[in-house]
Amino acid sequence: MAITISRTDYDELWRACNPAPLVSSHSGYCEQIEVVPEQFGEGYIQFIQLREINLALFNYQLHHDLYIRDEVFGAAWEFGFNLSGNCSGKHTGENFIEWGAYEGEGTWITYANDPVYKVDVHLEAPDALFQLITETLEELPVEIRQHIEDCNRNCFDEINVITPAMRSPLEQIFNCPFQGKTKQIYLESKCLELIALKLEQIKATERSPGTLCLLKPDDVDRIYVAEKILKANLDHPPSLMELARQISLNDYKLKVGFQQVFGTTVFGYLHQHRMETARQLLTERRMNVREAAQAVGYANQSHFAAAFRKQFGVNPKAYVIKGKIGLGL
Structure with missing residues (x-):
């Protein structure tokens, strides 16, 4: 059995399930936890607002496959890491970049076969990344470099596998031992570490184009x-x-x-x-x-x-x- 729902109705169910979401504010950052509507599954999504970074932690299990019909427009400047879960075309063990402007209609599918356990690192503005990597921008593939430099281009996805080096900061984000200002600094550093590892992966892929065997x-x-x-x-x-x-x-x-x-x-x-x-x-x-x-x-x-x-x-x-x-x- 699968559930098909419009984005409007989906968002309304989330609001009804979280009329007063658990919010805590600290010096320099804010976090909010929303539980998954029981019609869909069980678990939560945690949103953490840092300096120029919106961090989202997903930890839930669906009862049934979920199809969300949507008319979308806007822009995305996001690094995502799917430790587990098959969501919107990204699968267990994959990381991705979504970068640029988008619009149109689509159906976003999340499958119930695996629990969703993932980290999304959203940048509030594209120039935040540009300022971080200006000196190494020339080392990136031409297409990605052009998208970073011109954020008005159509959105593109770059998908690859989560490496063992990435798994450590991902687990550390989920199990952060700190509170207050120390937590803010710790989480920001882990987000930047993930961005650095992802960019290095892109550069390595460009240097060693795919000559590996095709896998079924x-x-x-x-x-x-x-x-x-x-x-x-x-x-x-x-x-x-x-x-x-x-x-x-x-x-x-x-x-x-x-x-x-x-x-x-x-x-x-x-x-x-x-x-x-x-x-x-x-x-x-x-x-x-x-x-x-x-x-x-x-x-x-x-x-x-x-x-x-x-x-x-x-x-x-x-x-x-x-x-x-x-x-x-």
């Missing part, structure tokens, strides 16, 4: 299964050949396809996820250094410490001590 939708699904297998077996990961066998792909297509989907090698991804998992275990004080090392597959604690230091610039023991001091323990 079923191949992409299998590569996402491979990712889940790696995450579930950090302590004893399968070999490349074994992983390929488990997802019924040959090892070449797995290697090339994984690089294409995730922007890194299979074991480059595994290493980064191991380090990030270990960091979370230490941050949440659920494990000591030895236990965290074993949990992510390191039998040798000194090898783990070296890898952790290379990834985060600090020894794991020093990281734990620093965290305790910050918490006043």
